[in-house]
Amino acid sequence: MSQLDHDLHTLANSVAHADDMEALVRPMLKLISRCSGLESVYLTLIDSDKTQQQVWLAENYGELQISEGLKVDWDDTLCKRALDEGRYVVKNVPNCWGSSQAASELKIQTYASVPVHHVHGDQQLLGTLCGASRRGVEIGDEVTELLHLCGELIALQLSRKAHLMHALERATQAEARLNKVELNSQISRQCLEAQSLPSILAKVAELLDQDSSWSAIDAFHTVLQANGDYTLSALNQANDHSIALAERLLRDEHELLQVIIRNQADPLIWADPEEQVLALVVTSDDSVDALLLVYLQQDLAQCQDSKFLLSSTTNSLSLLASRLEDHRRLEAANQVLEHHALHDVLTGLPNRRFLIEKLEDKLSEGERLEVPIYIAFVDLDGFKAINHTHGHDLGDVFLQLFAARLTQVLRGHDLVARYGGDEFVFVGVGSPEDDFKTVQHQLITRIREATSGVYELGPERCEWLDYTGPSVGLIEWQPGDVCDADIAIAKADAAMYEDKKQRRNQLK
Numbered sequence: 001m002s003q004l005d006h007d008l009h010t011l012a013n014s015v016a017h018a019d020d021m022e023a024l025v026r027p028m029l030k031l032i033s034r035c036s037g038l039e040s041v042y043l044t045l046i047d048s049d050k051t052q053q054q055v056w057l058a059e060n061y062g063e064l065q066i067s068e069g070l071k072v073d074w075d076d077t078l079c080k081r082a083l084d085e086g087r088y089v090v091k092n093v094p095n096c097w098g099s100s101q102a103a104s105e106l107k108i109q110t111y112a113s114v115p116v117h118h119v120h121g122d123q124q125l126l127g128t129l130c131g132a133s134r135r136g137v138e139i140g141d142e143v144t145e146l147l148h149l150c151g152e153l154i155a156l157q158l159s160r161k162a163h164l165m166h167a168l169e170r171a172t173q174a175e176a177r178l179n180k181v182e183l184n185s186q187i188s189r190q191c192l193e194a195q196s197l198p199s200i201l202a203k204v205a206e207l208l209d210q211d212s213s214w215s216a217i218d219a220f221h222t223v224l225q226a227n228g229d230y231t232l233s234a235l236n237q238a239n240d241h242s243i244a245l246a247e248r249l250l251r252d253e254h255e256l257l258q259v260i261i262r263n264q265a266d267p268l269i270w271a272d273p274e275e276q277v278l279a280l281v282v283t284s285d286d287s288v289d290a291l292l293l294v295y296l297q298q299d300l301a302q303c304q305d306s307k308f309l310l311s312s313t314t315n316s317l318s319l320l321a322s323r324l325e326d327h328r329r330l331e332a333a334n335q336v337l338e339h340h341a342l343h344d345v346l347t348g349l350p351n352r353r354f355l356i357e358k359l360e361d362k363l364s365e366g367e368r369l370e371v372p373i374y375i376a377f378v379d380l381d382g383f384k385a386i387n388h389t390h391g392h393d394l395g396d397v398f399l400q401l402f403a404a405r406l407t408q409v410l411r412g413h414d415l416v417a418r419y420g421g422d423e424f425v426f427v428g429v430g431s432p433e434d435d436f437k438t439v440q441h442q443l444i445t446r447i448r449e450a451t452s453g454v455y456e457l458g459p460e461r462c463e464w465l466d467y468t469g470p471s472v473g474l475i476e477w478q479p480g481d482v483c484d485a486d487i488a489i490a491k492a493d494a495a496m497y498e499d500k501k502q503r504r505n506q507l508k
C-alpha cells in the first residue's frame, strides 16, 4: 500500500469513527501536507467576536514550525487577508503580501487557507484550515479541492459538536427546571399537611438546599411581641452574620414589612443586595411569621424558574402561617364559648350543666376506686331580704363574694358550682376509711365558717352586712349506690331543706 493509500485509508477511518476533533483532523492535516508538499498544515479557531485566532492543531514537516496554542490578533493574520481578498492560495507571499510582518518573520513563501464556516444557521466563521511553506510550492486545483473538502468535513463535525453541546445544555436546563417544579410541588404538599410553622420551615430550608441556584438557606421563625418588636429564632445552623442580617431587616424595614403584610409588595426583598442575599418574607394576617435568607449563586433576573420557586415557596408558607393563625384564633374563640357554656357569668363558677357532667364522672370514679363521694347543697338564707335592703346590684356583689369564699373551702379535686339563683353545690371525693358523721360535721362547719361574717358591698365598700351563713345539706354517696347525679343532688337538696327548717326553728 502506498503512503497516499495509507493516508486515505486512515482518513476514511477517522471520518467514520473519530471520537473527537483531534482524531478526525490530524489524519487530514497529514494527508494535505503529503498531497501539497506544504511544510506546515494547521487548523485554527477564531473567537466569536473575531478578535483572536488560535492555532488548534498543527502538523509540521520542515523548517517552518507553527505551534499549537499560538494566538494572534485576527486583524494581523494572513488568513484574514486571504478571506478578504477571496484568495485560497498565494504562491509568492513576499510579493503579494509584502506588508505582512508575520509572513516576513516566518519567511513564508507559499500560503493556502480555506475558511471553516458553521454549516447551520448564520454560517458563522469558526476557523481556518491552512498550509504554509518557506519553500515555493506549486498548489494544484486538486489540492485546493482537498483543502475545501477537509474544511467542509471539519465544519460539519464542529457544527455537530456545537449542536450536541447546545442540546446537552438545553437538556441540563430542562432537568434543572423539572427539579425545581418537583421541589415546588414537594414544598406545597408539605405546607398543606403541616401543623406547625417552625418544623416545616426547617424542612423547607432542607429541601431548597438541594437546588444549586443558591449556596445556603437560613430559616428563622419570628414572633411579634406586644411592644411591636419581633423575637427571632434560627431553625438551622445560621451563622452570626445571617442572624444579624435577619435582625436588621426586622428592626429597620418595619414600614416595608407592613406593606408586605398587607399584600401590597413583593415578599421577596433584598437582605443584602451586594452579597446577593435575598429574604423571603412569610406573613400571616398581621405579622411577619418567618424569614428565609437565600444566598444566591446567580442573578435572579436571569433565572425565572428560581424566582418562581422562591415566590411560590413564600406563598405556600404564608398560606400555612395564615391557616395556623386562623386555627389558633378559632381554638381560642371555641375555648371562650365552651367556658361560657359551662360557667356562670356572674360568679365565674361552673354552672349546673358542668356540675351534672362532672358529678356523673365523679360518681363513676367513686365506683371504680371504691371511695365515697360527698355532695353538699348550699342555699343562702334570707337572700331575698339582702336584695331588698341593698338592691339587686349589691345582691349580685354579695353572690360574687359568697362564691369566692365558698371556693376557699375547695381541696384537691373538689368542685363547687352555682346550681341556681342562690343555690350552690359542693362535691368532694372521700376515702374508704372516712367516718360519715365526722366528715359531715367538718365540711358543713368549714362551709359555714368560710361564708359567714361581714361582707363589704358596693364600690366604696360603704355598705356592709353581717351574714349568718347558708343552710347546708350534705349526703354521702357510696359505691354501689345509683350512679345518677340528679338523684344525688336531690338527696342533698332534701338534706339542706331539713337544715333550713332546723335553723328557722332555732331563730324562733
Ligand SMILES: Nc1nc2c(ncn2[C@@H]2O[C@H](COP(=O)(O)OP(=O)(O)OP(=O)(O)O)[C@@H](O)[C@H]2O)c(=O)[nH]1
Pocket: 346, 379, 380, 381, 382, 383, 384, 385, 387, 391, 392, 393, 394, 395, 396, 399, 420, 421, 422
Ligand atoms: N341579686 C340577685 N338575686 C338573685 C339572683 N338569682 C336569684 N336571686 C334572688 O334570690 C332569691 C332566692 O329566693 P329564696 O331562696 O326564696 O330567697 P331566700 O330569702 O334566700 O329564702 P330562704 O332560702 O327561704 O331563706 C330570689 O328573690 C331571687 O330573685 C341573682 O343572680 N342576683
